[in-house]
Amino acid sequence: MSHARIALDPQACTSCMLCVRECPTWCISLQAHQEHVGDPGARRPRTVNVLDAFTIDWGLCMYCGICVEVCPFDALAWRPDPVPATADPAGLRHGIAELR
Amino acid sequence: MRCAELAVPADRWRATCAELAGAGHTMLDLLTCIDDPAAGRIAVLVHLVDVPGRRRVLLRTEVAREDPVLDSIVAVLPGAAWHEREAHEMFGVRFAGNPDLRPLLTTGDMGFPLRRTTPLPARLQAAWPGTADPADRPPPAPPGAGAPRTAARPRTRLAPPGVPAEWSPPTPEEAGAP
Ligand code: SF4
Numbered sequence: 001m002s003h004a005r006i007a008l009d010p011q012a013c014t015s016c017m018l019c020v021r022e023c024p025t026w027c028i029s030l031q032a033h034q035e036h037v038g039d040p041g042a043r044r045p046r047t048v049n050v051l052d053a054f055t056i057d058w059g060l061c062m063y064c065g066i067c068v069e070v071c072p073f074d075a076l077a078w079r080p081d082p083v084p085a086t087a088d089p090a091g092l093r094h095g096i097a098e099l100r
Numbered sequence: 101m102r103c104a105e106l107a108v109p110a111d112r113w114r115a116t117c118a119e120l121a122g123a124g125h126t127m128l129d130l131l132t133c134i135d136d137p138a139a140g141r142i143a144v145l146v147h148l149v150d151v152p153g154r155r156r157v158l159l160r161t162e163v164a165r166e167d168p169v170l171d172s173i174v175a176v177l178p179g180a181a182w183h184e185r186e187a188h189e190m191f192g193v194r195f196a197g198n199p200d201l202r203p204l205l206t207t208g209d210m211g212f213p214l215r216r217t218t219p220l221p222a223r224l225q226a227a228w229p230g231t232a233d234p235a236d237r238p239p240p241a242p243p244g245a246g247a248p249r250t251a252a253r254p255r256t257r258l259a260p261p262g263v264p265a266e267w268s269p270p271t272p273e274e275a276g277a278p
C-alpha cells in the first residue's frame with residue numbers, strides 16, 4: 001500500500017477529535033453535534049456524536065500518518081491514489097465526500 | 101539494517117567521524133540537531149551508512165546552547181557542507197572550519213527557527229482546530245423537561261500539544277472581546 005493520501009470512513013468516525021488534536025500541522029478539522037439515540041422513553045437517553053463536516057487540507061498535510069495511527073476506530077486509512085493537482089489552494093481542502 | 105548508536109564528547113566529533121568514514125561509513129545520510137532548552141544543550145546528530153557493508157551508525161554529541169560551536173566535518177565528509185549550513189541557520193550551531201555558513205532560506209531576523217524557544221508566527225495566527233468539541237452542541241432537551249438536573253461538566257481548556265502556553269493566542273475573553 002502506498003501512502004499517497006488518507007481516506008476517511010465517516011461511518012466509523014465517532015468525532016472523538018483525537019486526530020484533529022494530534023495532527024502536527026493542524027490540517028484536520030471537524031464539526032459534529034450530539035443526538036439522542038435509543039428508546040425515547042428511557043430515563044437516561046444515550047447520546048452519540050454525529051459527524052457534520054470533516055476536512056483535511058492537503059496543502060498543509062505532511063503525510064506523517066500520525067492521524068492514521070492515533071484513530072482508535074480505524075476510520076482513517078492510507079489510500080494509494082494521490083491528491084489531484086488544483087489551480088486554487090482551496091481545492092486542496094477535501095471534505096467528507098472527497099475523503100471517502 | 102541495524103543502527104548502532106554512539107555518543108561522543110564534542111572534542112571527539114571530527115575524529116570519530118573520520119574513524120567511522122575510514123571504516124567504511126562513507127555515506128552521509130543526515131546531519132541535524134535537537135534543541136533541549138531545559139538542559140541548555142543542543143544535540144548534533146549524524147547518520148552514517150556503510151552501504152556495501154550494510155551497517156549504519158547514529159553518532160551524537162552535545163554543545164552548549166549559549167555558545168554552540170562544533171568542529172566541521174566537511175574535510176572528512178564533504179557532503180556535510182550543506183547540512184551544516186542548514187543546521188547553522190536553523191539552530192545557530194557554528195561549525196568551525198565550514199567555509200560557507202550563509203543562510204539558505206531566512207534573512208536572519210527571526211532567530212533560529214528550529215530552536216524550541218523561537219515562536220512560530222503561523223502557530224500564533226492560526227486557530228487550533230482542536231478546541232472544537234461535539235459536546236458543545238448537545239441534543240435539544242425533550243419538550244416538557246425542566247432544567248437539566250446536572251450542571252454541564254466543566255471542561256479544562258485544551259491547549260495545542262507542543263506549543264508553549266505563552267505562545268497560545270488569547271481567547272476572546274482574554275483579548276477583551278465583548
Ligand atoms: S498525515 Fe500527519 S499532517 Fe497529514 S493529516 Fe495526518 S496527522 Fe496531519
Ligand code: SF4
Pocket residue numbers: 012013014015016017018019020030070071072073074075076
Ligand atoms: S481519530 Fe478517528 S474516530 Fe476520532 S475524530 Fe479522527 S477519524 Fe474520527
